[in-house]
Amino acid sequence: MTDGIPADFQELFRCHYPRVVRTLRFLISAPDVVEDLAQEVFVRLYRHPPDDMSKVGPWLHRACTRMAYDYLRATRRRKRALEQMEHAERTEEQTPSSEHVVLQDWERARVQGVLRQMSERDRKALWLRHSGYSYQEIADYLQVPKEQVGTLLIRAAARFKKLYQEGGSVHGEESSVRSIRSSGADRP
Numbered sequence: 001m002t003d004g005i006p007a008d009f010q011e012l013f014r015c016h017y018p019r020v021v022r023t024l025r026f027l028i029s030a031p032d033v034v035e036d037l038a039q040e041v042f043v044r045l046y047r048h049p050p051d052d053m054s055k056v057g058p059w060l061h062r063a064c065t066r067m068a069y070d071y072l073r074a075t076r077r078r079k080r081a082l083e084q085m086e087h088a089e090r091t092e093e094q095t096p097s098s099e100h101v102v103l104q105d106w107e108r109a110r111v112q113g114v115l116r117q118m119s120e121r122d123r124k125a126l127w128l129r130h131s132g133y134s135y136q137e138i139a140d141y142l143q144v145p146k147e148q149v150g151t152l153l154i155r156a157a158a159r160f161k162k163l164y165q166e167g168g169s170v171h172g173e174e175s176s177v178r179s180i181r182s183s184g185a186d187r188p
Contacts, residue, residue: 005046012056013042019057020064027068037067114163122156129153 020041024034041064050059096104115123121142128138138153139146 009046012045016057016060017042020060023061023064024068027065028071033071037064037071041067110164110167114160117163118156118159121152122159125149125152125156126160 017038020038021034024037025031028034028037041060044063045056045060050056115126118126125138125142128141133141135149136146139149142149142152144152
């Protein structure tokens with residue numbers, strides 16, 4: 001393994017390697033990376049030694065410090081790039097497709113059309129419950145006994161379901177269906 005490597009370089013390596021590793025460990029906490037960088041420092045020393053070999057200590061210190069900072073910068077860049085990619089993926093996932101938007105608009109128009117066909121009391125009861133109001137708050141708002149709220153909500157929900165399933169032409173529904181078909185949303 002030491003074939004072809006001059007004995008003076010081998011001695012230099014044995015003498016300075018522990019100090020290079022200590023310096024790198026101080027700057028970088030990953031042991032496997034420290035060993036790799038220490039070896040790279042000595043490869044650079046072997047290929048491009050300093051002009052004055054009596055100053056090899058400071059040369060090694062500078063070289064390992066530069067390599068550690070280069071490694072840390074590259075790690076930060078990789079981390080930032082990964083975060084940007086993840087953010088882009090999350091944003092892409094959160095951005096609805098145009099087909100999804102059209103379907104949501106159509107569904108919203110259909111629900112609003114069904115609600116317009118219902119009595120004001122049923123509409124308000126469903127809206128209040130959907131908004132998270134308690135039975136007592138709904139009773140107070142609609143001015144009915146609290147005991148009637150559950151029955152009122154069940155009946156209103158049943159009427160809504162029946163009207164929704166009948167699916168008569170709701171204002172704007174036909175044009176929305178045409179928009180969906182022209183956008184190609186009905187194709188597999």
